[in-house]
Amino acid sequence: MSSSAGAARPNDTLRLAAIGTLAGAFSGLFGVGGGTVIVPLLIFWFGFGERLATGTSLAAIVLIGLLGAIAEGGLYGNVHVGTGLLLAIPAVLGVLLGTTIQQRIPQRAVSYLFAALLVGIAVELIVS
Numbered sequence: 359m360s361s362s363a364g365a366a367r368p369n370d371t372l373r374l375a376a377i378g379t380l381a382g383a384f385s386g387l388f389g390v391g392g393g394t395v396i397v398p399l400l401i402f403w404f405g406f407g408e409r410l411a412t413g414t415s416l417a418a419i420v421l422i423g424l425l426g427a428i429a430e431g432g433l434y435g436n437v438h439v440g441t442g443l444l445l446a447i448p449a450v451l452g453v454l455l456g457t458t459i460q461q462r463i464p465q466r467a468v469s470y471l472f473a474a475l476l477v478g479i480a481v482e483l484i485v486s
Contacts, residue, residue, distance in 0.1 A: 373403050378418065385422050386429070392419040394476065408465040408472075416453075 377399045385391035392415040400411035431437030460468055 370404070373399075377403070381418065382422055382426075385426050389426075391422060392416065393472070397472070408468045409460065412460065412468075 377396055380399075381391035381395040383391075384395050393412075396415040396418055397408075397411045400406040400414060401408065406414065427437055427442070431439070
């Protein structure tokens with residue numbers, strides 16, 4: 359499977375399943391999975407461009423997030439619905455703004471910004 363449309367080969371299906379499983383596990387463990395797992399692996403394993411990988415990841419995150427929130431809330435009581443809604447409302451505006459910006463800057467710049475974000479988060483986690 360390449361970034362163009364086409365049928366997935368059996369090996370592609372296994373790799374996509376591995377990406378999805380890893381993203382789901384990371385989402386359940388840490389609350390992240392799309393940007394840190396799906397996007398880089400779609401780029402490295404499938405040759406997706408940054409924009410196609412990001413959009414595909416966002417589509418997958420809809421179901422991952424919904425099921426994760428149901429499990430965390432329904433099974434463990436770990437969801438504060440009011441706070442979640444207060445976060446979601448401006449997040450919708452943020453994702454629209456981020457998508458608009460992403461479409462207007464070079465893909466290489468998006469890659470560098472993403473890498474810098476991951477490094478910054480790693481440093482913060484190590485230091486704190």
